[in-house]
Amino acid sequence: MDTLATKRVHLLARVAFVWALLIVARLVQLQVVQHGKYKTLAQQQQQRRVEVRAPRGMILDRHGERLAMSLPVESVCVNPLRVPDIAVASDILSKILNLDHGDLLYRMKTALEDRRGFLWIKRRVAPQEAARLRGLKLEWIEYRTENQRFYPNRTLAAHLLGGVDFEENGNAGVEQALNDRLQGHDGEMLLTEDVQRRGFQSTTQSEAQPGEDIHLTIDSSIQFVAEKELAKMVDQHHAHSGSVVAMDARSGDILAYANYPTYDPNESLKDKEAAAREDLAVAAPFEPGSVFKVITLSAALECTRLRPDSIINCGGGKIVLPGRTVHDHNRYWELSMEDVLARSSNIGAINIGLTVGPRLLEYVRRFGFGKKTGLPLPGESSGMVRRLPSGKGAIGSLASVSMGHEVGVTAVQLAQACSVIASGGNLIRPRLTLDTPVAKPIRVLKPETAITMRRMMEGVVIKPYGTAHRYARILGYTSAGKTGTAQIYDNHLHQYTHLYNASFMGFAPVTNPAVVVVVTINGTAGLSGYGGPVSAPVFREVAAAALRIQDVPKDLPEMLPATEDDQADVSDVAIVDVGSSIPPPLVQPGDAVTAGDEPAAAAKVALDQRIFSAGPAIPVHVSYATPVSDAPRVPNFQGKTVRDVIQESAALGIPVEFIGSGIARAQIPEPGEVLPVGRSVRIQFGR
Amino acid sequence: MATLAPILDRFTTADRTQPVPAPARALEMEDQFAVPQFPNEDVYFRVKHIDNSRVVRTADPAARKACWRMIGYSFVFATLVITLLLPTLYDLMAGYRMEALRQERSRLQLDRAALELEEAKLISPARLAELAKMQQFVDPAPENVVYLDTKSDAILAKSDADPAKSSAALAAK
Numbered sequence: 125m126d127t128l129a130t131k132r133v134h135l136l137a138r139v140a141f142v143w144a145l146l147i148v149a150r151l152v153q154l155q156v157v158q159h160g161k162y163k164t165l166a167q168q169q170q171q172r173r174v175e176v177r178a179p180r181g182m183i184l185d186r187h188g189e190r191l192a193m194s195l196p197v198e199s200v201c202v203n204p205l206r207v208p209d210i211a212v213a214s215d216i217l218s219k220i221l222n223l224d225h226g227d228l229l230y231r232m233k234t235a236l237e238d239r240r241g242f243l244w245i246k247r248r249v250a251p252q253e254a255a256r257l258r259g260l261k262l263e264w265i266e267y268r269t270e271n272q273r274f275y276p277n278r279t280l281a282a283h284l285l286g287g288v289d290f291e292e293n294g295n296a297g298v299e300q301a302l303n304d305r306l307q308g309h310d311g312e313m314l315l316t317e318d319v320q321r322r323g324f325q326s327t328t329q330s331e332a333q334p335g336e337d338i339h340l341t342i343d344s345s346i347q348f349v350a351e352k353e354l355a356k357m358v359d360q361h362h363a364h365s366g367s368v369v370a371m372d373a374r375s376g377d378i379l380a381y382a383n384y385p386t387y388d389p390n391e392s393l394k395d396k397e398a399a400a401r402e403d404l405a406v407a408a409p410f411e412p413g414s415v416f417k418v419i420t421l422s423a424a425l426e427c428t429r430l431r432p433d434s435i436i437n438c439g440g441g442k443i444v445l446p447g448r449t450v451h452d453h454n455r456y457w458e459l460s461m462e463d464v465l466a467r468s469s470n471i472g473a474i475n476i477g478l479t480v481g482p483r484l485l486e487y488v489r490r491f492g493f494g495k496k497t498g499l500p501l502p503g504e505s506s507g508m509v510r511r512l513p514s515g516k517g518a519i520g521s522l523a524s525v526s527m528g529h530e531v532g533v534t535a536v537q538l539a540q541a542c543s544v545i546a547s548g549g550n551l552i553r554p555r556l557t558l559d560t561p562v563a564k565p566i567r568v569l570k571p572e573t574a575i576t577m578r579r580m581m582e583g584v585v586i587k588p589y590g591t592a593h594r595y596a597r598i599l600g601y602t603s604a605g606k607t608g609t610a611q612i613y614d615n616h617l618h619q620y621t622h623l624y625n626a627s628f629m630g631f632a633p634v635t636n637p638a639v640v641v642v643v644t645i646n647g648t649a650g651l652s653g654y655g656g657p658v659s660a661p662v663f664r665e666v667a668a669a670a671l672r673i674q675d676v677p678k679d680l681p682e683m684l685p686a687t688e689d690d691q692a693d694v695s696d697v698a699i700v701d702v703g704s705s706i707p708p709p710l711v712q713p714g715d716a717v718t719a720g721d722e723p724a725a726a727a728k729v730a731l732d733q734r735i736f737s738a739g740p741a742i743p744v745h746v747s748y749a750t751p752v753s754d755a756p757r758v759p760n761f762q763g764k765t766v767r768d769v770i771q772e773s774a775a776l777g778i779p780v781e782f783i784g785s786g787i788a789r790a791q792i793p794e795p796g797e798v799l800p801v802g803r804s805v806r807i808q809f810g811r
Numbered sequence: 812m813a814t815l816a817p818i819l820d821r822f823t824t825a826d827r828t829q830p831v832p833a834p835a836r837a838l839e840m841e842d843q844f845a846v847p848q849f850p851n852e853d854v855y856f857r858v859k860h861i862d863n864s865r866v867v868r869t870a871d872p873a874a875r876k877a878c879w880r881m882i883g884y885s886f887v888f889a890t891l892v893i894t895l896l897l898p899t900l901y902d903l904m905a906g907y908r909m910e911a912l913r914q915e916r917s918r919l920q921l922d923r924a925a926l927e928l929e930e931a932k933l934i935s936p937a938r939l940a941e942l943a944k945m946q947q948f949v950d951p952a953p954e955n956v957v958y959l960d961t962k963s964d965a966i967l968a969k970s971d972a973d974p975a976k977s978s979a980a981l982a983a984k
Contacts, residue, residue, distance in 0.1 A: 128820065131819075132815075132819040132820075135819055135822055136819070179924075189931065189934070190927065190928075190931040193924070193927065193928060193931070194924075195921070195924050195925060195928060196921055196924075274928050276928055276931035276932040276935060277931070277932075277935040277936070277937065278935070278937070280935065280936065280937065315910070316906075322907065322910070323906075323907075323910035323913075323914075324903055324906035324907045324910055325906045325910075326906075326909075326910060326913070344935075344936050345936055347936075348936035348937060348940065352940075
């Protein structure tokens with residue numbers, strides 16, 4: 125018989141058993157029957173979807189220097205429905221985030237009234253602001269990580285790079301054109317967290333794909349020089365705007381691409397800045413003016429029997445065309461074809477163009493005008509090349525095209541056209557990204573035509589009467605080019621204004637061109653607003669920098685250029701490129717010293733003293749020796765052949781020292797200087 | 812306060828009508844072994860002295876063996892369970908570590924990007940030009956440019972402060 129205690133134990137056991145049974149039943153219900161439901165609930169509580177941001181690709185220059193990059197930054201937002209006190213919240217947030225208190229309070233109140241569960245307070249806040257907010261440990265403040273685009277070089281290559289909007293989509297420049305490659309695709313990760321919100325397990329739902337880095341062909345250093353020189357010249361001449369395009373003559377790589385006025389892409393667009401953001405070099409076609417004579421003369425060399433020494437009738441500076449009369453800037457009667465280019469005779473160019481005939485337009489198109497260059501830039505214009513009208517209008521149209529009117533070109537198109545001459549007759553497509561394969565060159569001119577054109581264009585620079593003489597000569601290098609000055613047409617008044625498009629397109633060195641530079645400055649005025657004095661100096665500085673940076677071997681001894689005005693006939697288009705006050709490079713007024721020294725030597729002494737001087741520069745006053753008025757002066761041998769130099773020096777009784785062969789490209793002493801007794805003139809010849 | 816026993820007794824006792832004997836407070840006082848009762852409780856404790864000094868435990872090898880076997884099985888079972896759970900535990904710890912490292916990597920990448928941005932700002936051509944202007948560096952004069960052979964003559968540039976050393980280096984070559 126069971127005792128009382130045993131009975132008690134048995135009863136307790138039964139109760140416990142029933143209890144356990146209930147628990148097991150409940151467990152079965154929870155873990156088996158309702159497994160799915162509670163698993164979902166647990167996951168919702170423990171797991172969090174984390175967005176893995178894929179940064180937008182960087183934009184780098186050809187040497188890997190960063191031009192544009194993205195950094196994750198925090199944005200602040202709130203759920204207005206969870207904010208305990210709107211007034212206090214707006215007070216705290218406005219103070220830390222430097223926001224207008226009233227505006228923020230209004231926005232939060234409106235959001236609350238609209239029962240909105242999300243409100244951006246400030247996007248892309250500074251790290252210090254985010255840290256201060258986090259320090260408050262207010263649970264109703266939420267943070268979102270977003271990427272922000274930074275342009276560390278600020279205005280450098282601003283038009284080329286473009287910009288992005290708030291969602292990091294490109295809205296201008298390369299950022300827009302190559303948006304698909306630059307833009308990354310965000311990924312998603314499922315993160316399991318413990319009660320202290322510490323993650324301990326993560327599953328990648330979709331892989332983040334960062335944007336592709338784009339290596340541009342531009343060189344930051346050359347770009348900087350181009351922008352600096354362009355800005356300086358535009359400001360100096362009170363012009364409206366300007367563009368510079370520097371291009372590798374062999375590969376078509378765009379080395380510099382500058383527009384002015386410019387802007388800082390880090391800052392949002394302001395009302396007055398809209399014009400500054402226009403990419404003039406590809407989007408704004410203009411009448412090129414005299415630079416187009418290069419095309420006319422190239423076509424003439426190919427299609428006619430005209431040669432550089434062929435005499436062209438310049439009609440005394442006037443030609444009568446059907447319906448109009450065209451005047452030249454100077455009254456030339458007869459000029460050789462190379463002098464037509466060097467002196468930029470309009471009538472000469474018209475006559476050459478008329479000799480070529482309708483095939484001129486074929487060559488215009490062959491040089492790439494009237495078609496987009498294919499650069500990955502939005503809004504590129506294809507320019508304008510009209511069809512030749514029938515009848516008498518054809519002559520007038522041909523005449524206009526011959527001297528660079530009735531056509532619209534962009535600076536990039538001009539650079540492409542200039543590269544035809546520089547590359548020996550091949551059209552080389554410009555390239556903006558290093559991963560773009562170099563396009564197969566298209567034969568446009570015969571090699572001999574291109575070589576002839578090179579020498580003729582060199583004459584523009586080295587001939588004493590060349591329109592770019594003194595302005596486009598580069599120390600240590602041969603250079604060639606063509607100036608252009610086109611009057612700007614007023615679309616409202618339907619007439620030409622007295623403002624000019626001053627242009628220069630050229631390349632260097634002449635023997636083996638490495639760089640092509642095109643400069644256009646829009647809105648110059650007055651006698652000093654022509655292509656020679658305005659654009660050619662920019663070419664000189666940019667080309668010199670490009671040649672130096674690219675380690676191109678020098679093909680001339682480093683001689684100081686002339687400091688005095690030559691009797692140059694520096695005229696182009698319908699305008700005369702008269703001498704300006706722009707000083708030649710390196711020799712600046714106030715640099716040289718020592719009365720009695722030769723100007724060149726004096727300048728050299730002064731410059732030597734300034735080389736890498738760590739301390740303050742020694743101010744040295746310059747005063748050139750006053751030349752004896754009746755003493756013989758050194759003539760200008762530049763641009764002449766060896767034979768001509770021998771004849772002229774023999775006639776004057778001047779001893780000459782020859783270096784090299786071909787055409788005289790530089791000389792010491794400079795033209796116009798007094799030759800000291802017992803000294804000879806040293807002349808550097810080159811082909 | 813009622814204890815569990817009276818509650819259980821209500822279910823186990825056959826005659827529930829039988830009255831419970833009343834506590835004899837007098838008896839309590841008389842019994843020298845009685846200890847004080849709980850207040851308001853019908854529970855009585857008595858002390859009974861038992862002398863078990865003469866009790867000798869009977870040797871039971873089977874029980875001892877069973878005991879040790881149980882201990883062994885328990886140990887093996889515990890080891891097995893721990894061994895089975897160990898990878899999971901390790902995974903958990905590794906998960907914490909990995910997530911911490913992942914966050915650390917993100918932070919370092921962010922720091923690196925910020926430093927790269929700073930570097931890019933510092934070496935921008937505009938800033939370098941400004942610094943060169945402050946230091947009054949100018950372009951060298953014509954025919955005064957010295958090109959260093961980056962492979963072999965770089966040392967000359969470094970030892971420029973001491974011309975004697977430069978000469979010696981040249982002579983050695």
